[in-house]
Amino acid sequence: MSEERICQRCQGTGWILENAGGAQVARRCSCFDDRRKQALFDQARIPRRYQSCRLDNFEVHNDSHKDALKISRQFVKNYPAQDVGLVFIGPCGVGKTHMAVAIIRELIEKKRAVCLFYDFRELIREIQSTFTPDSTLSESDVLNPVFQSDVLVLDELGAKRTTAWVEETVFYIINHRYNHNKMTLFTTNYPDTDEPEDSRESFYKKGGESLVDRIGVRLRSRIYEMCKVVEMEGDDYRKMAKQASYRF
Numbered sequence: 001m002s003e004e005r006i007c008q009r010c011q012g013t014g015w016i017l018e019n020a021g022g023a024q025v026a027r028r029c030s031c032f033d034d035r036r037k038q039a040l041f042d043q044a045r046i047p048r049r050y051q052s053c054r055l056d057n058f059e060v061h062n063d064s065h066k067d068a069l070k071i072s073r074q075f076v077k078n079y080p081a082q083d084v085g086l087v088f089i090g091p092c093g094v095g096k097t098h099m100a101v102a103i104i105r106e107l108i109e110k111k112r113a114v115c116l117f118y119d120f121r122e123l124i125r126e127i128q129s130t131f132t133p134d135s136t137l138s139e140s141d142v143l144n145p146v147f148q149s150d151v152l153v154l155d156e157l158g159a160k161r162t163t164a165w166v167e168e169t170v171f172y173i174i175n176h177r178y179n180h181n182k183m184t185l186f187t188t189n190y191p192d193t194d195e196p197e198d199s200r201e202s203f204y205k206k207g208g209e210s211l212v213d214r215i216g217v218r219l220r221s222r223i224y225e226m227c228k229v230v231e232m233e234g235d236d237y238r239k240m241a242k243q244a245s246y247r248f
């Protein structure tokens with residue numbers, strides 16, 4: 001830490017000495033909590049492109065957005081008193097990741113919860129990379145924060161096709177968190193349907209694949225036990241906003 005950033009109130013000790021009834025008592029300086037909050041943000045791994053996502057700047061375009069926002073606010077308000085996490089389901093670009101990131105940001109700000117964001121593919125890749133002989137990280141280096149964080153966001157569930165190994169690993173992670181009353185927030189582009197024939201609108205179809213096709217029956221049923229489903233609909237607002245910003 002550079003010289004000028006040291007707190008002037010406590011000279012960086014985190015404590016302030018005060019006189020109370022003739023005796024000196026030490027109380028925490030406000031910078032102590034600021035540092036803790038910053039450390040929580042730093043370790044949450046929120047991707048740069050989502051850094052500015054808040055519940056307050058989520059754009060409501062339809063009723064599903066309104067409902068999702070209401071549920072998300074309620075989730076933050078109730079935390080940690082609720083039993084279930086959330087799974088945001090919907091097509092690309094409707095704001096699922098924005099919502100999940102905004103929730104953990106508020107949980108850090110308001111409740112000082114230990115939160116962690118992981119893209120599903122990235123997590124699998126990181127665990128697999130620890131198996132290579134020259135890896136400097138062990139499997140538990142990657143998994144410990146995933147197990148221990150109070151709230152985990154697993155973004156783009158199903159984006160990587162499950163192999164038996166992936167399914168087993170993810171089930172293990174999710175089950176462990178479930179058994180220890182840790183909240184998990186999922187997002188997925190894959191529709192949830194048991195129907196053999198997918199009659200939904202075309203943007204939901206990905207070669208006819210559903211969430212079950214991508215992650216398997218056992219994992220899907222565990223996620224449903226531990227999460228409330230939040231369906232989000234709409235156009236690809238991210239793409240539309242980007243296109244609108246290109247001036248010709």
Ligand SMILES: [Zn+2]
Nearest residue numbers: 007010029031
């Ligand atoms: Zn201070």
